[in-house]
Amino acid sequence: MATTIEHPNPIGPRIRALRDAMALSLRDLSERSGVSAPMLSQVERGETSPTLAIAARIAAGLELRLSQLLRLDEGGQVAIVRASERRPGTSEPTTGHSAEILTPPLPGQRAELSRHVLAPGAVTGGAGDPPMHEAGSRESALVQEGRVVLQIDGERHELAAGDCVTFDADLPHHFENPGSDDAILLAVVCAGLRRS
Amino acid sequence: MATTIEHPNPIGPRIRALRDAMALSLRDLSERSGVSAPMLSQVERGETSPTLAIAARIAAGLELRLSQLLRLDEGGQVAIVRASERRPGTSEPTTGHSAEILTPPLPGQRAELSRHVLAPGAVTGGAGDPPMHEAGSRESALVQEGRVVLQIDGERHELAAGDCVTFDADLPHHFENPGSDDAILLAVVCAGLRRS
């Protein structure tokens, strides 16, 4: 079987591009990295999957860390949610609270950024909302427009536009809009500990 | 010879720690990753250097990208604190970039919310600013006003008001304001995992 192996990730073309960018021949890179030129050729063409030891040496020859070399091929670590694509996720006409999550559900994502619009008199923490957050998680909220009231653990805090509040998200809490205009809230919930 | 191989990087103990943290047995991880349990054991003990294909499968079984898995072993050298520049209200007239941190430095705080104003032509992370955060950290940025360009790891992403971008914050990156008006950016940096 002389076919190209199933690309775990197409690191080969990347190495080739980097090598070309540095104007190195296979033998040049071989000398710098301590990896034989035929091996480099095979890796570049995706015919073999190098061991970490070899891959690290190749990266070193390119003056990169291995993680940096690999990261180039792991596209998708930049996720953009366009304004036009943003959809109000959970809109609740009954409570006047609509929320949309701005951060994508990537693996390893620990913080969630969400935008909330509260109609006059609206209250968060209604039926559709998660009642509380994971133990140890922390929440920050920035008031962008209007005025809101944070009720947390029996205490009442009035917030105006521009105010930013940070609190333990595993306490029972909810936001209210006591004003007569819409209030806009940006919330960040950061998980406390990993895994379940 | 049954000795441990020359560690390219001690990825083995890290895999073991991550596996323990997820309370997985070798066979559990074997099933999740598609890598045999004996192989996992050998890799963990540093007796063999896995190929990239195998290493990537192991990383996937740990719900990590390979670069993330490797970064944990390569990291530890970057402890960037730009507190001096990020003091509330601090601005940099030279670059036209002013930033303020909205979250207090509480113990246990993992996410930092900051607000940035970029004058026309301004560039963040410019002069003597190590443009990377702690290894494993994740950043989300929401464009509130104006237009900005995110340059990350050689790639260019144009963002308009309302767009939200999420990326690995330990990549070299910076924001630019190519427009003729001020741009306002809300950024959330969430520290990476690992505290054990």
Add this chain to the structure above:
DNA sequence: ACCGGCTGTATGCGATAGCGTACAAACGTA
């Protein structure tokens, strides 16, 4: 005791990663 189920590890064998060598093609230079 004895058991079934779990843990991680030793063993043996294909498959292949990785090396040295040798080769064909493309460049100049004469």
Add this chain to the structure above:
DNA sequence: TACGTTTGTACGCTATCGCATACAGCCGGT
């Protein structure tokens, strides 16, 4: 037309990666 030199790749061979299997140790339940 040679002739060096450089390019990337094909060829064998050995080391070892990676698998299925089997094994020893550790628990908790009859």
